[in-house]
Amino acid sequence: MTPAAAISMLDRQIRDHGEDVKLRAQDAADDGSQDIARRAFVRDYRPGELSGGIEQGDREVILSPTGLGADPQRLGGLFVGDRYCTIEVANPVRLAGAVVRWNLQVRG
Template structure:
């Protein structure tokens, strides 16, 4: 197993245990939910010392695994967390050996 595959598997196990379901929706997807994708994610609010560079109280950081992602999160419009639709501001991939092993998202709304 490659290091990247190992890191993805480790993240997937943690998301299964401690993550929550979120629903991803593309920028141009219809509101009927026909193109929505439900995945597990870690969602947390930013700490006071992290509020800078446009990050505000109420914004959140989301960690997604690349497992099951059929689109680039940077091209997504937003996601629903706890029944509330949130807009993706930034989607940063984390790579190991050139392969994406996780996505860190900044969401608002």
Template sequence: MSPADALAMLDRQIAENGQTVTLQHDGVSYPLRAFVRGYSPREIGNGIQQGDSKVVLSPTELAAAGFPADEAPERLDTLVISGRVRNVEYATPVELGDAVVRYDLLVRG
């Protein structure tokens, strides 16, 4: 699968099944769609706590929201999810080849 194919597949899934969140980065708010899910009990540990959530962001959604192209989500950014402000603890880019095809975030709060 090419990076473009993987990104297109993610974008379709987020459009169909994602939810609207607001990423706050460097004092600027970026509304976009993302996957948000809780961690299962067996995933708790190794830095993951009960109540944490995994958020998947698409580079396409970030660009469409006006997020700076030369930056990435990072620790201490915040996400507003269903009206609740949550802190980004980890922001991990996932690459396929040399292209970032998604960002996996661990959010808390």
């Protein structure tokens, strides 16, 4: 599988089964005028996954690199519904050296 094919499959799955989130840069105005609307998979961590800095209430957010342009860790946070979450960890998943998805640990 090529990186482009993997990204295309992820984009399709997120479009069909994901939910809307809004990304916010660390230095953005609080009025939401600079928020970036995206689709993502959002899920709560299971009890067995609560270790290594993952706390109850944290969530995993999966983003596609399509149109992202930067490391999500530099964004600062995102809104899931009306709830603001800070990005604690942003782990890239690579295929043949190219980032094909971002796994975020968010808190809030």
